[in-house]
Amino acid sequence: EEEIPEDHPRYEDLLTRHRIERGVEKGITHLQGMHAEGRGSAFDYLLGEETIPSAVEAERAAAAHLLLADHPVLSINGNVAALVPAEMVELADVVDADLEVNLFNRTPERLEAIADHLREHGAEDVKGLEADARIPRLDHQRAKVDADGIYDADVVVVPLEDGDRAEALAEMGKTEIVIDLNPLSRSPQVAEVPIVDNIIRAVPNITEHARDLADASGEELEAIVKEFDRKRALEAAEERIRSGL
Ligand code: ATP
Numbered sequence: 672e673e674e675i676p677e678d679h680p681r682y683e684d685l686l687t688r689h690r691i692e693r694g695v696e697k698g699i700t701h702l703q704g705m706h707a708e709g710r711g712s713a714f715d716y717l718l719g720e721e722t723i724p725s726a727v728e729a730e731r732a733a734a735a736h737l738l739l740a741d742h743p744v745l746s747i748n749g750n751v752a753a754l755v756p757a758e759m760v761e762l763a764d765v766v767d768a769d770l771e772v773n774l775f776n777r778t779p780e781r782l783e784a785i786a787d788h789l790r791e792h793g794a795e796d797v798k799g800l801e802a803d804a805r806i807p808r809l810d811h812q813r814a815k816v817d818a819d820g821i822y823d824a825d826v827v828v829v830p831l832e833d834g835d836r837a838e839a840l841a842e843m844g845k846t847e848i849v850i851d852l853n854p855l856s857r858s859p860q861v862a863e864v865p866i867v868d869n870i871i872r873a874v875p876n877i878t879e880h881a882r883d884l885a886d887a888s889g890e891e892l893e894a895i896v897k898e899f900d901r902k903r904a905l906e907a908a909e910e911r912i913r914s915g916l
């Protein structure tokens with residue numbers, strides 16, 4: 672990161688790639704995570720590498736959902752841990768959420784490496800290691816969650832989530848907040864709040880909205896949640912990408 676000049680026109684993209692490479696080296700990110708990053712990078716390019724207005728609304732709605740939640744949980748995979756560890760810890764603090772490691776390619780080594788990485792960035796309690804509950808209708812490895820974590824959550828933030836698991840979580844009745852740069856991917860399509868934005872920008876934005884809304888009444892938060900139109904947000908993102916082409 673030290674070697675990337677901050678005034679480089681593609682600074683953020685270079686930084687992202689660098690963090691994913693370091694994540695792979697540290698055993699945090701699976702090689703497949705590099706491919707996922709490449710796809711995300713292409714969509715971000717088409718979006719103009721900025722948070723579009725519909726994403727701002729989604730990020731505010733996400734903050735309202737998290738503040739209203741009884742038990743919010745933030746799901747962490749290898750890309751999320753490599754890209755925004757401190758930012759996820761901070762968001763969890765601000766909205767009083769749990770952090771749970773949740774991996775597509777699950778190995779004990781990667782689980783431990785990610786939990787350690789999060790603790791190095793200030794996390795106190797990291798869930799996902801017990802894996803004592805299952806999401807219905809998913810194959811064994813991908814169904815594993817903590818009974819007192821995602822399984823029990825009413826609101827879950829699942830960045831860069833696999834489509835099958837996003838669908839299964841929605842079927843469990845959870846309010847899903849998905850961060851994904853591809854508005855056509857299944858995960859944002861099934862999310863109650865699809866945030867089409869780079870996770871690097873989205874997470875600090877949600878935190879900022881949550882701080883801003885800390886003293887808002889329940890009614891005010893409910894109004895923000897109700898006003899948000901998920902279909903319109905997805906359409907606005909797709910339109911932006913098409914006009915970018
Ligand atoms: P599928 O149809 O199975 O969902 P996919 O191409 O969406 O296929 P995933 O493993 O879900 O495969 O890919 C990860 C998703 O994460 C992609 O949609 C990609 O655009 C998105 N993504 C990658 N990097 C980022 C990032 N930094 N911020 C936000 N989204 C990202």
Ligand code: MG
Nearest residue numbers: 834856857858
């Ligand atoms: Mg996807």
